[in-house]
Amino acid sequence: xxxxxxxxxxxxxxxxxxxxxxxxxxxxxxxxxxxxxxxxxxxxxxxxxxxxxxxxxxxxxxxxxxxxxxxxxxxxxxxxxxxxxxxxxxxxxxxxxxxxxxxxxxxxxxxxxxxxxxxxxxxxxxxxxxxxxxxxxxxxxxxxxxxxxxxxxxxxxxxxxxxxxxxxxxxxxxxxxxxxxxxxxxxxxxxxxxxxxxxxxxxxxxxxxxxxxxxxxxxxxxxxxxxxxxxxxxxxxxxxxxxxxxxxxxxxxxxxxxxxxxxxxxxxxxxxxxxxxxxxxxxxxxxxxxxxxxxxxxxxxxxxxxxxxxxxxxxxxxxxxxxxxxxxxxxxxxxxxxxxxxxxxxxxxxxxxxxxxx
Ligand code: AMP
Numbered sequence: 240x241x242x243x244x245x246x247x248x249x250x251x252x253x254x255x256x257x258x259x260x261x262x263x264x265x266x267x268x269x270x271x272x273x274x275x276x277x278x279x280x281x282x283x284x285x286x287x288x289x290x291x292x293x294x295x296x297x298x299x300x301x302x303x304x305x306x307x308x309x310x311x312x313x314x315x316x317x318x319x320x321x322x323x324x325x326x327x328x329x330x331x332x333x334x335x336x337x338x339x340x341x342x343x344x345x346x347x348x349x350x351x352x353x354x355x356x357x358x359x360x361x362x363x364x365x366x367x368x369x370x371x372x373x374x375x376x377x378x379x380x381x382x383x384x385x386x387x388x389x390x391x392x393x394x395x396x397x398x399x400x401x402x403x404x405x406x407x408x409x410x411x412x413x414x415x416x417x418x419x420x421x422x423x424x425x426x427x428x429x430x431x432x433x434x435x436x437x438x439x440x441x442x443x444x445x446x447x448x449x450x451x452x453x454x455x456x457x458x459x460x461x462x463x464x465x466x467x468x469x470x471x472x473x474x475x476x477x478x479x480x481x482x483x484x485x486x487x488x489x490x491x492x493x494x495x496x497x498x499x500x501x502x503x504x505x506x507x508x509x510x511x512x513x514x515x516x517x518x519x520x521x522x523x524x525x526x527x528x529x530x531x532x533x534x535x536x537x538x539x540x541x542x543x544x545x546x547x548x549x550x551x552x553x554x555x556x557x558x559x560x561x562x563x564x565x566x567x568x569x570x571x572x573x574x575x576x577x578x579x580x581x582x583x584x585x586x587x588x589x590x591x592x593x594x595x596x597x
Pocket of ligand 1: 414415
């Protein structure tokens with residue numbers, strides 16, 4: 240049994256480790272030199288849209304998956320008929336365009352912040368009339384970790400925002416004064432069985448995920464988030480792991496975005512769940528029974544961004560995951576996960592790790 244994985248970054252690496260534990264081999268495609276997943280499988284060093292590389296993957300693998308959402312959909316479609324590709328290309332397509340994604344949320348009656356399509360400088364003014372200020376404008380495609388975003392708070396920001404990203408197709412969104420952010424991760428196998436992980440509470444800084452903690456003691460929110468994730472999984476006839484990020488405003492949940500892949504806010508599940516998101520993704524695409532998504536105590540995850548300080552390596556708490564990437568400002572190089580019997584103890588450990596990171 241062999242899985243082809245498009246992308247060989249840290250998500251590919253963690254998928255590769257999970258596959259190895261299940262006795263399954265992985266073959267990756269990635270243009271980078273010595274990417275993180277090279278430690279757990281052969282890597283075809285080719286572009287993600289290299290048709291020959293994808294054809295080779297299709298010919299030598301039983302199923303194909305991907306670890307990031309900017310894989311060109313057209314490239315994926317060239318191999319779809321030859322070998323199963325999961326998650327389905329339609330899910331990838333929706334997630335690649337923020338307008339398309341929001342239209343899908345609307346169609347599935349998943350609540351979301353007000354939004355407005357922006358194709359011209361004049362549309363920006365109309366968006367402000369419709370949504371009010373502050374609002375955030377985002378590139379519809381290829382934005383991640385807060386990149387390609389601009390918050391408009393006052394009149395002087397309009398031209399600055401337009402100069403910064405106006406060359407792209409844009410979307411404007413209401414700025415949400417949320418209480419906190421959560422994500423809900425679900426998994427569905429080819430038989431249609433679904434399992435949902437407990438909620439994670441996430442903290443972002445400058446658009447980048449810093450910490451995740453799970454579970455969250457909010458049964459009503461968990462029930463709603465689970466319902467929204469199930470709507471997406473069913474509608475898309477989805478196979479694999481899907482992550483939905485939401486803003487919490489009182490008892491209301493507003494969808495921000497979904498990712499058709501394993502997700503950074505689910506890394507805690509390696510130590511903090513009976514079955515990690517990575518193992519369940521592999522199980523789902525191979526149509527094996529899904530593993531239990533029950534928590535093992537309370538888990539907290541701290542991302543290591545830009546560098547892995549020596550102080551983190553010498554901590555006697557937590558499990559350090561070093562992706563083996565070279566340091567660069569803003570780059571996710573690893574993470575640390577702690578588990579504890581109580582939420583208070585978990586918070587204490589997360590604080591200790593955060594102090595050693597800053
Ligand atoms: P995104 O790339 O859209 O997930 O945005 C990254 C982060 O920016 C989110 O996790 C939030 O912390 C913040 N953010 C994005 N959009 C909004 C919004 N409409 N209102 C408030 N905060 C936002």
